[in-house]
Amino acid sequence: MTGRRLLVAETVDDYAVALAAAVADGALGRWAPVLGGVPVPGAASLHEAVVAGEPIAPERWRELSELWYRWQAPRDHVSPMRWYFSALAAAAGLAPGGEEAAELVDRWLQEQEAAAPAERAARVRAILGVDGTAPLVAGCGDPLDALAGIAHAAVRGRPFVWFPDAGALAEALAAEGRGEAFVAAPSRAAASVRAATGEGAEASRGAPLAGAAHDGGGPLAREARDAWAAMEPGERDALLLRLHDAFAILGPVRVRAAGRALDNDSGRELVAACIGAPPAAWSHPQLVWATCLRLWQESAAGFTELNQADLALAELQAFLVHKRARYVRLLGAAEPAAAPASLVELAQAVATLREEVERDHVRCFAIDGGSWERREHFVPLRDVMAGPVPHEYTEHLERTVGVPLPEGPTEAARFDALVERMAARGVNPAEALVATAHFVVADEALDADYVVVTAARGVKLDRPWTLELTDVMSYTAIRPGCDPGPRGVRLGDVQIRTAISQRMRYNVTRRARNYSPDRDERLTAQPFQFPDVAAGEDAHHGGHRANGIRLVARAPFVLDLPGGKRWRGLADVRINRVSYKDADRFVFEDLPRLIRRSLWCRAIVEATYARGLCLDERYGNKQVAVPPWAARELAHA
Amino acid sequence: MPDGRDGVLVCRLDGVVCAVQSVCPHRGAPLAEGTLHGAVLTCPWHGASFDVRTGRRLRGPECADLRRYAADGTAWVER
Numbered sequence: 001m002t003g004r005r006l007l008v009a010e011t012v013d014d015y016a017v018a019l020a021a022a023v024a025d026g027a028l029g030r031w032a033p034v035l036g037g038v039p040v041p042g043a044a045s046l047h048e049a050v051v052a053g054e055p056i057a058p059e060r061w062r063e064l065s066e067l068w069y070r071w072q073a074p075r076d077h078v079s080p081m082r083w084y085f086s087a088l089a090a091a092a093g094l095a096p097g098g099e100e101a102a103e104l105v106d107r108w109l110q111e112q113e114a115a116a117p118a119e120r121a122a123r124v125r126a127i128l129g130v131d132g133t134a135p136l137v138a139g140c141g142d143p144l145d146a147l148a149g150i151a152h153a154a155v156r157g158r159p160f161v162w163f164p165d166a167g168a169l170a171e172a173l174a175a176e177g178r179g180e181a182f183v184a185a186p187s188r189a190a191a192s193v194r195a196a197t198g199e200g201a202e203a204s205r206g207a208p209l210a211g212a213a214h215d216g217g218g219p220l221a222r223e224a225r226d227a228w229a230a231m232e233p234g235e236r237d238a239l240l241l242r243l244h245d246a247f248a249i250l251g252p253v254r255v256r257a258a259g260r261a262l263d264n265d266s267g268r269e270l271v272a273a274c275i276g277a278p279p280a281a282w283s284h285p286q287l288v289w290a291t292c293l294r295l296w297q298e299s300a301a302g303f304t305e306l307n308q309a310d311l312a313l314a315e316l317q318a319f320l321v322h323k324r325a326r327y328v329r330l331l332g333a334a335e336p337a338a339a340p341a342s343l344v345e346l347a348q349a350v351a352t353l354r355e356e357v358e359r360d361h362v363r364c365f366a367i368d369g370g371s372w373e374r375r376e377h378f379v380p381l382r383d384v385m386a387g388p389v390p391h392e393y394t395e396h397l398e399r400t401v402g403v404p405l406p407e408g409p410t411e412a413a414r415f416d417a418l419v420e421r422m423a424a425r426g427v428n429p430a431e432a433l434v435a436t437a438h439f440v441v442a443d444e445a446l447d448a449d450y451v452v453v454t455a456a457r458g459v460k461l462d463r464p465w466t467l468e469l470t471d472v473m474s475y476t477a478i479r480p481g482c483d484p485g486p487r488g489v490r491l492g493d494v495q496i497r498t499a500i501s502q503r504m505r506y507n508v509t510r511r512a513r514n515y516s517p518d519r520d521e522r523l524t525a526q527p528f529q530f531p532d533v534a535a536g537e538d539a540h541h542g543g544h545r546a547n548g549i550r551l552v553a554r555a556p557f558v559l560d561l562p563g564g565k566r567w568r569g570l571a572d573v574r575i576n577r578v579s580y581k582d583a584d585r586f587v588f589e590d591l592p593r594l595i596r597r598s599l600w601c602r603a604i605v606e607a608t609y610a611r612g613l614c615l616d617e618r619y620g621n622k623q624v625a626v627p628p629w630a631a632r633e634l635a636h637a
Numbered sequence: 638m639p640d641g642r643d644g645v646l647v648c649r650l651d652g653v654v655c656a657v658q659s660v661c662p663h664r665g666a667p668l669a670e671g672t673l674h675g676a677v678l679t680c681p682w683h684g685a686s687f688d689v690r691t692g693r694r695l696r697g698p699e700c701a702d703l704r705r706y707a708a709d710g711t712a713w714v715e716r
Binding site for chain 2: 062065066069368369370371536538539540545580582
């Protein structure tokens with residue numbers, strides 16, 4: 001083995017970490033990672049190597065593990081080229097994940113993306129400072145295979161290019177026309193890596209990185225800087241201020257941009273620093289960040305989808321391209337042949353496509369409360385509206401509010417008639433919302449412990465930003481027989497119901513501030529929400545922890561007012577499970593059922609407003625009594 | 638534990654014994670119900686992950702590192 005050791009990795013993550021560590025520590029001459037599952041007699045395992053203390057120090061392991069994690073966000077996909085270029089930057093002595101390395105790697109990635117397949121190998125050779133005789137290592141497909149290819153290329157000091165598809169790979173190999181070409185596949189990859197452990201292999205450490213000189217951050221950076229510079233200073237500053245203000249109200253943000261860690265405060269400061277400064281003077285992190293915010297606004301993407309990502313312009317482009325392709329698939333349309341000319345046009349195309357998708361789908365998110373990561377999902381509208389209103393619900397309404405759901409030509413007409421009949425009997429429509437909350441909490445298909453229904457009561461709707469706590473109704477139903485005490489919740493039912501509903505009323509008043517004409521008030525608003533399924537909701541929230549808010553599904557609904565106004569953020573239905581078990585998490589398949597029930601609530605509230613009525617003020621109070629019929633059910637349980 | 642603290646979670650990592658505190662410093666989750674992947678222990682509640690060799694938090698919700706323990710005769714002592 002000529003003094004070289006083999007490193008067996010059990011997983012993709014381990015493999016990548018081991019590889020980068022070997023490159024970064026200059027130990028390529030001694031280490032050759034081998035794909036897990038391939039038996040190699042006498043090989044040290046990755047963990048044995050770690051425990052032995054060399055060559056991967058725990059700190060290094062931590063850094064690389066972090067990078068690997070961040071590079072999977074926001075697409076659950078790591079670009080093999082990003083890993084390869086980062087390893088080259090590390091080999092040149094740049095700190096992995098640092099600003100200098102981030103800018104260089106971003107530039108190389110952009111250049112790869114901009115080049116035709118047949119030209120990409122030449123660009124990598126230019127970076128490595130090797131001539132055309134250095135055989136190309138190339139492949140496409142599963143990143144697992146890419147990692148083996150990267151190892152092979154790095155050990156031999158050869159150029160590596162990973163292609164998006166087999167067609168591009170074939171084009172590149174045809175252009176090579178000679179020499180050795182490595183096409184990655186599990187068995188061949190392992191064989192190639194084994195072959196690379198013989199004498200004569202060249203390590204890439206110390207090789208001149210011909211492309212390392214600063215030239216403006218790559219084609220996307222030039223395009224972005226030019227686009228910002230082309231704007232009138234006043235127009236640019238006004239846009240930056242709007243971006244600053246829109247970002248200010250976002251939920252928790254944790255990202256890295258061009259090697260700089262950013263949260264809500266530092267993100268605001270970074271974009272604020274761009275205001276009044278010419279784009280030519282912006283640092284690379286400033287350019288990436290300002291451009292990121294602009295693309296967010298143009299695409300109307302969920303910004304927090306980027307949480308935990310290590311943002312680069314190339315990654316932002318890939319994120320948008322990925323989104324566009326996904327929307328096109330949802331629409332059943334053909335993939336567009338040509339990419340939009342610029343990042344901004346790409347973002348605008350994404351927004352246009354999403355509008356089309358939303359004609360037949362409900363846009364939703366999955367939320368990880370521990371990391372704030374989000375992933376977008378679309379629920380088909382036909383799934384939401386599938387089937388009639390269950391007769392059990394009609395019977396439940398009759399039993400609880402004294403009026404069954406009347407028949408009618410549409411669901412909205414039926415709820416309108418329900419509210420009419422309730423009003424005629426002197427029963428406030430809020431009782432129908434309360435009854436619905438109890439109906440949902442008894443729904444075995446949703447299997448919720450708590451159900452919370454919240455809606456503006458019907459006052460001050462011409463100026464919703466002036467709403468106060470008592471102007472909002474919120475009611476929490478707890479499943480009969482539910483005892484969260486043994487699951488670590490010390491509060492009793494009354495305290496839980498009071499705390500949750502009080503918080504819901506507060507949230508509505510904060511979201512309503514988005515409509516305020518006063519900028520300072522808007523800056524203290526909460527963002528509007530989409531339907532979502534969330535896990536770990538108590539990870540960063542003491543109130544959630546105390547009340548057992550852990551696994552949640554939410555269905556906010558808009559409210560149409562007489563006269564044509566539509567308000568978002570003033571109403572929703574939420575369900576919660578007091579559990580930490582993975583198997584208890586709500587899934588997207590739960591959302592159609594929940595959203596349908598939220599639409600019943602919406603119809604009740606809108607019918608209330610249409611009659612000039614308000615939801616009962618006692619549901620805007622801190623202490624809300626359980627209705628007598630519900631109290632009897634609870635006592636029975 | 639003699640000092641009244643929570644218990645010790647012991648795992649074997651390629652033949653080497655690692656011992657860390659058994660409850661997550663974030664929200665007190667039982668780490669024995671988490672997952673161990675290589676040297677990375679992930680909390681079952683909120684996904685905080687730790688390197689069991691060093692006790693260092695790797696990612697997830699911000700919290701303290703894990704306390705590490707070593708066997709001292711018949712008792713575990715903090716390292």
